[in-house]
Amino acid sequence: MAELLGPNDVRNLAEGLNTAPTKKWGQNFVVDAGTVRRIVRIAGVTADDHVVEVGPGLGSLTLALLETGARVTAVEIDPVLAAALAQTVAERAPEFAGNLTVIGADAMKVDALPEPPTALVANLPYNVSVPVILHFLETFESLERILVMVQSEVADRLAAPPGSRTYGIPSAKAAWYCSVRRAGDVGRAVFWPVPRVDSALVLMQRREVPETTVSREQVWAVIDASFAHRRKGLRGSLAELAGTNAKAEEALIALGIEPLTRGEALGIADFVRIAEELARREAAGSATLEQ
Structure with a gap:
């Protein structure tokens, strides 16, 4: 088992890197080991998966993904965090360190990965969550499922059925690729810093896109x-x-x-x-x- 990160670990890592969560990249780090293991469990990650994680931050969720034996490609836009992630994994989960690849890039510009991904599992920045999800679904046809933690309002929009008050563009476009459902709520206290909005989990299962004569x-x-x-x-x-x-x-x-x-x-x-x-x-x- 990996040595997961708790509140003190996250703060100590950030202090050691002389960094802190920033609004620029919508960073709110998860500080609760139970939450990241819950995410991995709902996502159904196994050793057979190649998981892409967007915005790994200091590595809370990354460690929980790796302890399943899955191969993980972490995409991190923050150069300081991207450079430090492999070392954190080597120290806390050395037996799984070889299963991690880190890509320092904007997720919206990623169009190639070391191997076709089977799952996207991430704590997504609220301001880019829907574009990132749609980009990866369009770019990587091998993605079978997605489990993301997003703002509760975004979760409602993604999972909304036709006719509901929150149904809109994200709902319809997500339905092009996947069946979508809310998979649970997440308390604010599991984040550092504590956000001003509620969060939720969304599970998306890939299905065949509609047959059509148009693009x-x-x-x-x-x-x-x-x-x-x-x-x-x-x-x-x-x-x-x-x-x-x-x-x-x-x-x-x-x-x-x-x-x-x-x-x-x-x-x-x-x-x-x-x-x-x-x-x-x-x-x-x-x-x-x-x-």
């Missing part, structure tokens, strides 16, 4: 437009994509969707159908002009 970008353009003005019906929201309000209405009626329906009422399959219908009509219009 992901075309579907996401429909999603973005549908939520750009939440008080508008789809007829108005999709007018720019369709060309006019009237053309948007015609496309929606053809699909059996009430034109004044709002985006939050639709699931990912509906957004795919709309994107396909708009593309079909655009192609038909272009063909007519060429004749």
Whole structure:
């Protein structure tokens, strides 16, 4: 078993590095060993996994991941923390040190890893959590599951079903790739510094993306437009994509969707159908002009 980090260990490590959590990178370090082991357990990490961890910080979660026998690639944007992580692991979990790779980089720019990852497990900075999740899902098709600790409000948005108050762009785009559910709450006291917001765990299981004749970008353009003005019906929201309000209405009626329906009422399959219908009509219009 690895020697996990407690509150004093985290503070002593930070002091030794002459560093502290910064708002710049949204750092809140986990100081509770029970919490990181809970995260690893819910994520179902085993020795067969290659786990990518974004924002390992001082290594609290990294150590818990490594003690499963999994291979871990830690992506850390803070150069001081990235340089120190391997030494911390060597001292506290020497038998697992060979399973760790550290990449000092912005997670949003990572497009290659030592081997295809099977899981993403991380305590994500609140301000970049959704973009990071979507980037890794798009970039690494080998990812089977994701377990992230995020702001509670973000967790609600990611896991929200169509028709709920918190359903929106993150919910729809996450549903393109995964089934998503909240996997538990996390108390503020397990962090240093203590955040002003609540946190929660989100578990995402990869599934086949919807079969479609259009690109992901075309579907996401429909999603973005549908939520750009939440008080508008789809007829108005999709007018720019369709060309006019009237053309948007015609496309929606053809699909059996009430034109004044709002985006939050639709699931990912509906957004795919709309994107396909708009593309079909655009192609038909272009063909007519060429004749």
